[in-house]
Amino acid sequence: MSRSDERELLELVAFMLVSSRNLMTEPPRYGPLRLIEATRRLIEVLERRGIATAFLREIEASVSEMPSRLMRSEQEFVSALDDLVEAVSARLATPVQGGSDRPQAAA
């Protein structure tokens, strides 16, 4: 890993650590926003390395809208998050093409 790669990852790690520390004293509703932001920054890092899929880019576009959704309405924010979780879950439920190296769960 190059120094610049490490630097970029360290910036993300710093963001998550400081968020964790500051959330001990910040308003509780900042918590979801920080996790949303961490998601966005993680996908951004992957994008810069050319390993973000179209699906991950869709997620990034969606999470970028989340802060303004929360400003408009908490219900809208929760509903958009539910939709996103559902989309991610559906993707997770799709078998990986070429087969998985993990054993199948017992029926």
Add this chain to the structure above:
Amino acid sequence: MTETEAGRLLKNLITTRRSVRQFAETKVDVDRLASLVTLGTWAPTGGNAQTWRFVVVTDEPTVRAIHAVSPGISSPPPAILVICQDLKRAEELGGAMGRDRCTPMDTAMAAQTIMLAAHAEGLGTCAVLSFHPGAVHKILGLPDEIRPQLLISVGDPAKVPPPPPRTSEGVVHLDRWGRPYNDRLSRPQEATDPRGEGRKGDPT
């Protein structure tokens, strides 16, 4: 009351300033930023203490480092103004009140002055309190007695958000708590004007 041109301009600046979180990549000239800070020093301070200290940050790696430890900054801005306070000097001048209560107020008043001045020049700003003071202290190499209290991200706005609605009900009370000023405005018959014209327009 006759409104002056300066008054109109000031009202316009106050009501059109927004917290800008997305900036264009254009650099902001250091001298321009320093002149904003100078205007900030015209804000009042408790006991005229003037214990604020400012660090103007435009160096990209430093901006990025501060951004990394400041969850309140969405994306790295072209510049960050770090408003610090000399807590030792504040304590010498104003005791515990000067150190603990005056410095955050003085920082806030300087910040608002800077943000309005920046807005007058077409620059966007956002005041940020969600940062790690110890980390910023380390990144900037601040002396022990100098503590960062507020960050202001600055740059040419890429996106200006719409204004959130302002709460008015129950905000202003007249003479004593529980007598909202708005109520009085809505009941002109109770106004003190002997001509019964009620109170209209701006309060004097």
